[in-house]
Amino acid sequence: MKYAIIGYPVEHSLSPLMHEAGFKALGLNAVYDRFPVTLAGIQDGINYLLEHNYSGWNVTYPLKEAIIPFLTELSPEARDIGAVNTVKVVKGVLLGHNTDGEGFCRSLSSQGFNWRLKKAVILGAGGAAKALAVALARRGVNILILNRTENKAEKLAKQIATLGGKAAWGGLHAGDWLQEVDLLIQTTPIGMQGEKIPIELRGIRPSAWVIDLIYKPAVTPFLAQAAFYGCKTLNGLPMLLYQGALAWEYWLGIKAPIEVMQKALEEQTRK
Numbered sequence: 001m002k003y004a005i006i007g008y009p010v011e012h013s014l015s016p017l018m019h020e021a022g023f024k025a026l027g028l029n030a031v032y033d034r035f036p037v038t039l040a041g042i043q044d045g046i047n048y049l050l051e052h053n054y055s056g057w058n059v060t061y062p063l064k065e066a067i068i069p070f071l072t073e074l075s076p077e078a079r080d081i082g083a084v085n086t087v088k089v090v091k092g093v094l095l096g097h098n099t100d101g102e103g104f105c106r107s108l109s110s111q112g113f114n115w116r117l118k119k120a121v122i123l124g125a126g127g128a129a130k131a132l133a134v135a136l137a138r139r140g141v142n143i144l145i146l147n148r149t150e151n152k153a154e155k156l157a158k159q160i161a162t163l164g165g166k167a168a169w170g171g172l173h174a175g176d177w178l179q180e181v182d183l184l185i186q187t188t189p190i191g192m193q194g195e196k197i198p199i200e201l202r203g204i205r206p207s208a209w210v211i212d213l214i215y216k217p218a219v220t221p222f223l224a225q226a227a228f229y230g231c232k233t234l235n236g237l238p239m240l241l242y243q244g245a246l247a248w249e250y251w252l253g254i255k256a257p258i259e260v261m262q263k264a265l266e267e268q269t270r271k
Contacts, residue, residue, distance in 0.1 A: 001030035002053060003251065006037040006045055007060030012216075014265055015058055018244050021264035025257045039066055046070055046094075056088045056251040058244075064098075064127045071096040080163055081134050083127045086247040097250050100128060101135025103243025104185075104211075110242070111234065113183075113209060115139045121177055123197065124187035125152040128213055130159070132185060137165025141183070148172045172197075178204045184226070186212040191220035206230035215240060218269060241265055 005015045011034065019032040037045035039062055046067075049057060059067050064083040068074065071084065075097040078084045084096035109115075118141050122129050125147040136143055137160045145160075145167060147153035153169035160167035178201065190197045191214050204210075210226035213236035223233045245256035 001028065001055050002033070003030065003056050003058075004033040004035050004049065004054055005058040005060060006035045006049070007063050008036050008038045010034045010036050010060060013060065014240065014268060015244060017264050017268055018241065018261045019248065022248060022257045022261050025260040026254075028252075037063060039063065042066055042070065050089070050092070054089065056086065056247075058247055059085050059087060061127070068096065070094065077101065077134070081131050082159075083130060085131075085243065086250055088251055097247075098131055099243040099246035099250065100131035100239070101133075103241075103246050104132050104239045105135050105139065106242040106246070107234075107238035108183075108209070108211075110238065115141065118142070118182040119177075119180055120144070120183040120185065121146060121181045122185050122187060123147075123172060123199070125149070125156045126187065128187040129185075130156060132187065133160050133165070133167065134163065136183075137163055137167065141165075143167040144177055144181075145169045146172045172199065174199050174201070174203075178202075181205065181208050184208055184210045184231075186210075186214070186220075186222050189214070191222050192216070194221065196221045196225075201225050201229055201231075204229050204231060208232075209234070211239075212236060213239060215269065237265055237269060 005013050016032045023030040067084050071094045073095050078096045078098040081098050084098055085100050086097045088095045120136050120141045121144045123146050145153040145157050150171050157167035157169040208231045210231045211234045212220050212223050214220050215236040218235050226233050241262050245258055248256040
């Protein structure tokens with residue numbers, strides 16, 4: 001069996017490490033490769049994977065939305081989100097799925113987060129924010145979406161409303177929401193190069209959970225600020241693990257060896 005991740009760039013991806021550790025642990029004859037594929041090369045990339053008998057692949061930036069027209073069928077999750085991060089090939093038919101939102105929620109549940117009557121603020125309105133917003137709405141979470149381009153936040157909030165969720169929107173700045181938020185999620189690339197997000201968290205509830213989807217560096221300036229104010233913090237590594245485990249289960253139909261995959265990720269990020 002052969003699997004892969006496609007997108008651009010993908011050289012930094014930790015997915016091969018995680019999946020191949022899982023394959024080895026269960027004695028599966030399988031490999032997981034990286035293939036850099038640009039928007040312009042998406043058709044050629046898919047053709048290559050099919051010609052070389054890949055059973056499935058993960059999809060990352062910037063292809064999650066662009067790949068949809070090339071797929072035969074979408075899961076309800078992928079359809080609601082409007083993006084795909086996992087493709088499965090069944091007798092030449094391409095099935096698209098999205099494990100990002102559910103992976104995020106499982107990562108928090110594994111840490112003991114209680115979803116009941118919670119208020120979440122999502123910073124950003126891109127692909128990751130969409131996946132998370134849909135998954136949170138399905139859990140009955142009240143959502144506020146903040147983005148530098150407010151009309152993108154508004155569009156996402158209205159999309160969530162059509163799915164039966166509760167969502168408001170605004171610009172990327174501090175506000176009264178700091179005193180009410182239970183879950184604050186940073187989904188933008190801000191912080192990957194050590195830069196600070198333009199929000200001061202002074203006044204945030206110390207009981208709030210603050211998540212940054214970036215996992216390298218392990219502690220962004222955003223997470224450092226949240227920890228200073230007493231919040232519980234997590235980076236994006238647990239989400240990477242659980243979305244990967246769900247992709248594994250979608251492909252193989254068997255439970256992923258979470259502990260083995262987690263150990264592989266943690267060992268790599270400690271280097």
